[in-house]
Amino acid sequence: xxxxxxxxxxxxxxxxxxxxxxxxxxxxxxxxALWEPYGxxxxxxxxxxxxxxxxxxxxxxxxNESALFVDYVAWAxxxxxxxxxxxxxxxxxxxxxxxxxxxxxxxxxxxAVLPIVREAMEYLPLVPDTVDPFVxxxxxxxxxAREYLDALLRGDRTAASVLIGEALxxxxxxxxxxLHIFRPCQWEVGRLWQMNRISVADEHYCxxxxxxxxxxxxxxIFSSPQARxxxxxxxxxxxxxxxGARMVSDIFELHGWDTHYLGANVPAEAILSTLDRYSPHVxxxxxxxxxxxxxxxxxxxxxxxxxxxxxxxxMLGGRPxxxxxxxxxxxEADICGTDAxxxxxxxxxxxxxx
Numbered sequence: 391x392x393x394x395x396x397x398x399x400x401x402x403x404x405x406x407x408x409x410x411x412x413x414x415x416x417x418x419x420x421x422x423a424l425w426e427p428y429g430x431x432x433x434x435x436x437x438x439x440x441x442x443x444x445x446x447x448x449x450x451x452x453x454n455e456s457a458l459f460v461d462y463v464a465w466a467x468x469x470x471x472x473x474x475x476x477x478x479x480x481x482x483x484x485x486x487x488x489x490x491x492x493x494x495x496x497x498x499x500x501x502a503v504l505p506i507v508r509e510a511m512e513y514l515p516l517v518p519d520t521v522d523p524f525v526x527x528x529x530x531x532x533x534x535a536r537e538y539l540d541a542l543l544r545g546d547r548t549a550a551s552v553l554i555g556e557a558l559x560x561x562x563x564x565x566x567x568x569l570h571i572f573r574p575c576q577w578e579v580g581r582l583w584q585m586n587r588i589s590v591a592d593e594h595y596c597x598x599x600x601x602x603x604x605x606x607x608x609x610x611i612f613s614s615p616q617a618r619x620x621x622x623x624x625x626x627x628x629x630x631x632x633x634g635a636r637m638v639s640d641i642f643e644l645h646g647w648d649t650h651y652l653g654a655n656v657p658a659e660a661i662l663s664t665l666d667r668y669s670p671h672v673x674x675x676x677x678x679x680x681x682x683x684x685x686x687x688x689x690x691x692x693x694x695x696x697x698x699x700x701x702x703x704x705m706l707g708g709r710p711x712x713x714x715x716x717x718x719x720x721x722e723a724d725i726c727g728t729d730a731x732x733x734x735x736x737x738x739x740x741x742x743x744x
Contacts, residue, residue, distance in 0.1 A: 398495070398502035399452030402444065405494050409487075410440040412494075416486040417479065424476055440483065447487070447506065449680035455714040456506040458680050463510045464517040465584065471519035472586040484511045521584065524577040531562065531570040539575045543582075543592065547599040554603055564610050565644055568637055569731070572600055576633060597633060604636065617646035619741060622664055623674040624652040627685035631708075635676035638707060641730035642674075642737075658689050665698050672725070672737050677708040687721050694722065703740055705733055 402409075414436045418425050425432065443466070450459035463480070470477045488507045492500050525535045534557050541550035554567060579596045582588045623639040625632050632654035639651040650668055652661065665673065673693070677686045686706070693699055705725035706718050718726035724740055727733030 394498070395454035395502050396452050398499035399448045399450075401495055401499045402448040402451055402491070402503055406441055406444045406448065409444055409490055409494060410437050412490050413440050413483065413486045416490070417482055420486075421479060421482050424479055424482075440487075443483065443487070446680055447503065449683055450506055451503045453683055453714075453717060453720065454502070455710075455717060456509045457714040458710055459506050460510045460513050461709075461713045462680070463514055467514065467517050468519055468521055469584050469586075472584070477519060481511065481514060484514065521581050524574040524581060529570065529574065531557070531566060534562070535571045535574055538571055539578055539596075542575070542579075542596040542599055543588065545595065547602065550599060551603050551606060554607070558607075558610070564607055565641060567607070568604075568641060569729070572604065573637065573729075576600065601633060601636070604640065608640075611640050611643050617648075619646075619672070619737075620648045620650070620668055620670040621672045621674060621737075622650045622652065622661075622668060622670040623676070624656045624661055624664075625654045625676045626656075626682050626689055627658075628655050628682070630654045631678035632676070634678070634707060635674060638674055638676070638730045638733060642734060645734055658685075658692060661689065662693065662696060662698075665693070665696075665702065669698075670702065671741055672703045672705050674705040674707065674733070675723075677706065677710055680710055683710060683717070690721050690723065703737065705737065707733060 414433060417436065418433065425436070428436070443462075446462045447459050450456060450462075463484070467477055467480055469475075470480065484507055488504060488511065491503050491507065494500075495503060525532065525539055527533050527536060529535070534553065538550050538553050541547075541553060554571070557567060557571070558564070576597065579588070579593050583590065583593045621639065621642045623635045623642075625635055636651055636653075639649045643649045650664060650670070652664060661673075675686055675689065677683060690704055693702065693704065703724040704722075705727070706721065706723040707727065711717050711726050712728050715726060725733060725736045727736055
């Protein structure tokens with residue numbers, strides 16, 4: 391089944407540019423009053439966006455996980471609404487995608503792709519056009535998280551750092567700072583960008599500032615007594631979303647693991663070389679974008695066929711595995727956690743059973 395899905399995803403990718411042009415042409419013809427005010431520039435942007443939609447659809451088709459595309463469509467609806475784009479056009483985009491996939495792909499491959507589009511079409515009307523905040527005063531350390539985020543958003547990295555230092559001095563643990571301040575604030579930054587309240591520059595600043603402040607805590611993190619377990623953590627391929635993997639690595643270090651964090655955009659050869667050097671018990675692979683799932687699967691297959699394959703435990707994390715947890719088993723991973731502590735517990739359980 392997965393092999394057929396992979397072939398369907400490959401065929402879809404081979405037609406993406408032509409399909410995007412055809413979908414937008416059908417939009418402009420059938421929904422003329424909605425789209426014509428955007429003019430030729432609007433048409434160009436619509437083609438660009440539709441290419442992205444289709445790539446996510448191809449990714450979801452390849453691994454036979456409709457949840458990945460449905461989750462993306464829900465995200466896009468919020469994005470459209472808060473940028474003043476016509477969310478009422480999204481049902482048409484999905485409808486014309488369905489029609490043109492049916493007209494373009496072979497019957498076998500269309501049969502693998504169309505149920506995913508249909509599920510997104512059915513779910514779209516149920517999706518709200520906003521997302522609830524992740525930082526609220528009623529959550530653990532919520533007031534501190536809000537003050538920390540406010541400092542970052544006004545560009546005051548020093549005040550944010552001082553706030554974390556004060557929290558640490560008042561007895562807040564490093565683990566709580568990671569899980570109840572850094573993590574929800576990063577989610578909130580993403581939400582604010584999605585809802586068009588901050589720019590991409592603001593988002594990058596907040597992330598870079600948090601990475602710097604995390605590094606200032608390393609004296610507390612790396613003073614933990616070391617246990618017998620070793621972890622290597624990395625992002626797959628050209629994946630640049632590294633903060634989640636860094637947080638997981640630091641939480642493991644806090645709990646006595648000997649960790650080696652490789653960061654973003656690490657070639658597979660370098661990962662295998664690191665495994666040769668450190669012989670870790672667990673390799674943690676972070677994947678945020680669906681477009682990197684193929685590289686994740688290829689890396690796992692390569693490792694499984696290497697000398698490390700029989701004993702190394704592979705842990706997967708990132709948005710795709712939260713949305714579609716079954717992907718972990720399909721990619722022959724051993725551990726999948728929705729957060730660092732769950733992953734840590736799962737790692738201890740599986741290693742304790744050896």
